[in-house]
Amino acid sequence: MPHQLPTKPVLTLAVAKLIAAAAEEVAVENQWSVVIAIVDDSGSLLYFQRMDQNANSSVDVAIAKATHAVQYRRPTKFHEELLDKGNMVVLGMPGMIPLEGGIPLYVGEHVVGAIGVSGVRSPQDTIIAEAGEAALKVYLAD
Amino acid sequence: MPHQLPTKPVLTLAVAKLIAAAAEEVAVENQWSVVIAIVDDSGSLLYFQRMDQNANSSVDVAIAKATHAVQYRRPTKFHEELLDKGNMVVLGMPGMIPLEGGIPLYVGEHVVGAIGVSGVRSPQDTIIAEAGEAALKVYLAD
Amino acid sequence: MPHQLPTKPVLTLAVAKLIAAAAEEVAVENQWSVVIAIVDDSGSLLYFQRMDQNANSSVDVAIAKATHAVQYRRPTKFHEELLDKGNMVVLGMPGMIPLEGGIPLYVGEHVVGAIGVSGVRSPQDTIIAEAGEAALKVYLAD
């Protein structure tokens, strides 16, 4: 029997849109204007939308949160909390933005991508991102 | 009567989605897998989606085409043709990608943003981007 | 009736010069040599002048203050004060310079640009930038 490489799950555009739609719904319900960025497991952008009236800075911040989350495989909140406790190393790490609102998307043990949200207060950004993460879990459980 | 600043039209997320949907429709009809990037007049990303199965390079290329088109206020094809005629200056210009598939979005005399497409042959990328541009024109004429 | 995009006000060069002249006047009165940078709503430089005898670093700092102010839609002093209170996250954010002297220029709810000043002590930079901001308000009220 021939050798085979292991496999990993792949985030599709259809599922990314489903994740973003769930996140957007929470934003709209709360009248929060945000940027929503979803990256794949390589850190490449897969889906992105900027709602009207938020600051330009939110574009880079949302993408940075998503990239951080997928590359470090941790919510950006993890490193924000380390920094809050006085661990300044966080500020010297490459590709790190120590502000909550970026969440890796796990399927089992695999990180298939991440969602990053920016535009309102960062705990609110997290609520929106978590709605996206939850939608993925529901989809996979259905 | 008080002084007033002049005004310019602003591309909204709703209209960007309408533009992207028209572009995606042409891609899907032709079974072309592409990246579609829409930037606003500042060159900031406004909407982005990557269809499945295209090369990672298409992510950067689509965004670069849209950014080029909005910053230079010309289709990327304009500079590709200059290069084809032997004008090598194009290769020394900042923020320029001399490959068709990026189109500025005009509303009257104002550039409100741009669309960039990458993933198939560049003339096909242009067909998709033009479908997006046409959708904006139809929307504004309706 | 056809669809229309919303509009936003646009900072012109003539008005930017008026803003800079008001700022420069305060600097000259106090014999302060500074760099004055004004960016538009996209963060692109619109007007810039460097008075004689200040440090080279003031060029980058003034532009960075203006860019920060327009992208985050907040005075740079806002983030300097957060940092003063111990919020280290500020140091990990993209495009942020936590030093007063950068002020966004609002017209109603719209940010049309920003002014950044560098060259003297930062509270003095702010005094100069605020003179520019005030000139815009007077102009629009006239």
Next chain:
Amino acid sequence: MPHQLPTKPVLTLAVAKLIAAAAEEVAVENQWSVVIAIVDDSGSLLYFQRMDQNANSSVDVAIAKATHAVQYRRPTKFHEELLDKGNMVVLGMPGMIPLEGGIPLYVGEHVVGAIGVSGVRSPQDTIIAEAGEAALKVYLAD
């Protein structure tokens, strides 16, 4: 039955070492000193070795060839040949090095990574890279 994401094969370090060993063997047989770089499907470095006595530039060139090959899903030779035919667009594309010696590693329709070699003449670099690619095919057929 629950929804599932599609999957793709993943290059492991063990297999990357096997690929590199086959490439190195050809280099040693010919007394060629080269850099061998293997990246995964995200363009991240997976395995790297630099033999003694080659130029520092070979480090960046080998990594660039591998990255180009995986991001564009084409051998770097493809774009070198386009350039040879006078297609100057190649010089304006992001992340492109138009010099043979970079080869994507396919498993069926999936690009799982790429190998880039630099240090000797570029057709010789290609011979080495192809030996690595061939070793993957033999491994998967065994």
